[in-house]
Amino acid sequence: MKIKYLFVFLIWSASVTAQMQAFSLKEVRLEEGIFKNAQDVDLKYILALEPDKLLAPYLIDAGLPLKAERYGNWESSGLDGHIGGHYLSALAMMYASTGNVEVKKRLDYMVSELARCQTQNANGYVGGIPQGKVFWDRIHKGDIDGSGFGLNNTWVPFYNIHKLYAGLRDAYEYAHNEQAKEVLIKLGDWLIELLKPLSDAQVQQILRTEHGGINESFADIFIITKEPKYLDMAQRLSHRAILEPLINRQDKLTGLHANTQIPKVIGFEKIGLLSSKQDWSAAAQYFWQNVSQTRSVAFGGNSVREHFNPVNDFSKMLRSNQGPETCNSYNMLRLSKALFLDKNDVSYLDFYERTLYNHILSSQHPQKGGFVYFTPIRPNHYRVYSQPETSMWCCVGSGIENHAKYNELIYSYSANDIFVNLFIPSKLDWKAKGIQLIQHTAFPYENQTELILNLNQARSFALNIRYPEWAEQFQIFINGKKYSFEAKPKKYVSINKKWKPGDKIIVRFKTSPRLEKLPDGSDWVAFLNGPIVLAAKTSAKDMTGLFADGSRMGHETKGSLYPIDKAFPLINDTGNFISQLKPLGNLRFGLDSLLLQPFFEIHEARYQMYFPRFTQESYDAQQMKLKQKEKEFLAIEARTIDKVNCGEQQSEVDHNFKGEKSNAGYDDENFWRSTRGYFSYQLQNKNLVAKYLEIDFIDDFDVENIKILINGKPVEIIKKEKKLVVINNADTELIEVKVEVNNNKASPRFVQYRLMQE
Structure with missing residues (x-):
């Protein structure tokens, strides 16, 4: 077995050297422009965060004295520690991209404190998950009860710890921190041992709960160590319920929580490349094609209320104030980059570029800083910005990374050749080849870019310039002379010649609305x-x-x-x-x-x-219909004090979901939750104005089998219709609504709770 995997790894290593390669972040520096400004603003945000506050959940779990109290918001309500992992990645990328000394100092400090926690735990584990030791012990013993985001009533623990795995990997990869490598490998060994007693079926049961790209993390450890056990673990931690339909080119994505799936697929692509599983890589390609071409809107984002909507109906996205989530695009860019480097297909760059300019760049306030979670396409709506002391959302974690790595794919290379992929002002310093390339451009405000070659001596290589599909009248001039070529859009114009120091290439084109x-x-x-x-x-x-x-x-x-x-x-x-x-x-x-x-x-x-x-003619007719539909929709929203969309991950997390023997799904164009035990939510009765609760559900409602409690007390059902129950409401600010079923019978599928005023 070991010989087989080593052989596969050697083949992979040899093949990637002949493939498209990304330059390291430290080899490319941004020059003045919109992306350099975004990087500078992000740096201020990163430095406004306090490492000791981010480390607090890890110290708590390790039983070590705190140096500062942990942050609030998501960092103290169940997802404790997840921003710490993202912070490691952001620090590593920002240091590689800028060389900032303070950033490197913080990175080294964070890693050393995590190593201290790991030593204290004495078994390789380090994490910030609340009551982590109790939780992981239950998993080790095979005590598993979970669905979309709750595993043993713990908020996405594998997703949480995946951020730490990724952060440690990035600290080693981008900043060459050897201690991060040691902590990462020990943490990998700990999880292998923890899951060793479990059957593959039990592991797949765990993977029903959002787990980030934990499979990719073990593929990364395999790349670092070349030890087959880590690639075995990467495959074991790959979610078959998602992988197998993709291998068979079946679209089963509608209704799924979008960002839960994308990191898994990044893992499928990397594992496919490492293990020569071509069907896994093909599955990733099919997923990318499906999401980027049929589920993404103009600015590159996807999802409504965090879930994939039907490909033939975007009406809910148009109505919702919860449009595409920034984390989705963060991960779609990671997948696009991986597939581009693997397949050398410029189509991946077209999507990457559009999403980079229109979603990622727009997701940070360009002066004040702060990151956006949802970008609604609902007309006349707006977006919310995070603040360093108050906001610890997932899109803050991915946000501090997004703007630290704009230089990752401006250029790429293959053997001796350079590829210019994006028109962003920057400087490439390829020291190994004695080539420096400087790009001056004001694109997209100016339809040209200038490339200057600073060489240590005249040398022959191919300079490949991307010819985007949107570019019209694409022209290239070398030292003032027009260069003739036959390349078409969505390809590269390859200029293979002996270049001299100081050669200047100008690219001009036209764009039209x-x-x-x-x-x-x-x-x-x-x-x-x-x-x-x-x-x-x-x-x-x-x-x-x-x-x-x-x-x-x-x-x-x-x-x-x-x-x-x-x-x-x-x-x-x-x-x-x-x-x-x-x-x-x-x-x-x-x-x-x-x-x-x-x-x-x-x-x-x-x-x-x-x-x-x-x-x-169509305007007059359509306006009457739309006006009436909007009037009804807004009337309900105006009377709504709070609501929970059952089965929708973030909506349920926001309302402190708890449950046992409970499942969620998507049927009949509705998300739902059911149970054979119980489930509960907490709703906010702001200003005590709510008078009743509406519960919408799909199936018949059996009063004899179901008990509904508000703040622990059974309530009287005062109205019952086929799919609606109205319940007298308790007059309190915080309302816990709990559904219990008798005799292990299945409840109906609950769709939505609305706390209403009259």
């Missing part, structure tokens, strides 16, 4: 110019919670939903809507009373990114 429909084909369209999504500021009013407080659901907007029927419409009987745009320069266009501009520029404002498209 265009419309793009939603993936379901409905008549809602976005404006793009080149890879840039254009949107309009519509208002700066009623943006409650714009900068998040420390509340459990501070990442969600609290301001009013403006009626969709009031969205700015495009009305033209000829269908030529582009002709209505008035170019104003600097990527700005007039559209009647609106100003379209790059979406990444829009902050602290309500906005409109998607526009309904009509003829005059």
Whole structure:
């Protein structure tokens, strides 16, 4: 077995040296521009976080004295320690990208404290999960009860610890911290031993709960150590319920929690490459194609209320204030990069570039800092920004990483050749080859880029320049002379010659505005110019919670939903809507009373990114229907004090879900939760104005089999309909609603709880 894996590893090592390779972060530096500004703002945010507060959950679990109290928010409500793992990654990437000494000092300190905790635990374990030793002991004994996000009533523990695995890997990979390598390997050995008594079926039962990319982590340890046991573990920790449909090219994604799946698939791709499992790599390609082409909107994001919506119906995304989640795009870019380097297919770069400019870049406030969780496409809505002392969401963790690594794929190489993938001002220093390449550009505000070669001597190599699919009249000039080529869009223009020090290459092109429909084909369209999504500021009013407080659901907007029927419409009987745009320069266009501009520029404002498209006749008819539908929807929302969408991961976490023998799923276009034991939520009765609770469910409701308790007391059902139960409400600020069933019988599938005022 060991010989086989070593042989596979040697083949893999040999093959990747001939494949496309990414330059290290320290070999590429950003120059002044929008991405360098984003990196600088991120650095300030990173330095505003306090390492001892992030380390506190680990010290608590190891029984060591605290140096500072832990952060609040998600870091003290069940996901304790997860930001610490992300922080390691962000520090490592930022140090590699900038050489900042303070960042390196913090990284080394974090790793040394984690090593101290690991030594104290004496078994290789280190973690910040609440009551971690008790939790892991139950798992070791085969005591497993879990579903989407709760495992033994602990909030995504494997997802949590995966952040630490990834952070330690990055500390070693990007910052060459040898102690991080030692802690990582010991932590890997601990988990192997912990899960050794469990059957494969029990491990798959664990993997029903969100677990991040824990399979990738063990593939990474295999790359570092070359020991087969880690690749075996990577495969054991791969979720077969997701992998097998993808191998068979079956789309089973609708209704699944989106960001739960993407990290798994990154692991499938890496394991497929390491073990020569071509079907695993093909599964990752199929997943990427499905999500990027049929489930992603114009700015590259995907999901509504964190879940994959049906590919033929984006109406819920249009209505929701919980649009695509930034973590999803963070992971889709990681998958795109992995597949690009593996397959050398420029299509992955097209998606990568669009998502980088329009989602990732836009997800951080460019002056004040702060990261965005949801980016709704609902017209006239807005986004919420995190703050260092109050906000510890998952999208803060991935956010501090996002803006530290913009230099990761601007260039790549193969053998002696260089590939220019993105038009971002930067400097490449390939010391091993004596090549320095400087890129000057103001793209996307200017449709050209200039490349200057500083060489230690004249040398022959191919300079490959990406010809994007959106670029028109693509031209290349070498030292002022036009270069003729036959390459087509979505390919590289390869210039193979003997280059001299000081050679200058100028790339020029044209971009034009265009419309793009939603993936379901409905008549809602976005404006793009080149890879840039254009949107309009519509208002700066009623943006409650714009900068998040420390509340459990501070990442969600609290301001009013403006009626969709009031969205700015495009009305033209000829269908030529582009002709209505008035170019104003600097990527700005007039559209009647609106100003379209790059979406990444829009902050602290309500906005409109998607526009309904009509003829005059269809507009009159559709507006009547839409107005009535919106009136009904907004009337219900206005009476709602709090609500839980059963079976939706973040909604349930936000309402402190607990349960036993409980399952969740997606059927009949609804998420649901059922139980043979119990489940409960906590709802907020703000200002004590709620009068009753509505419970919506799918199946018949058997009063004799089910007991409903509010704050521990049985309640009287005062109204019962086929799919609706209304219950007298307790007059308290915090309301715990608990459903219990008798005799181990299955409950109906509950869909939604709404706490209502009259």
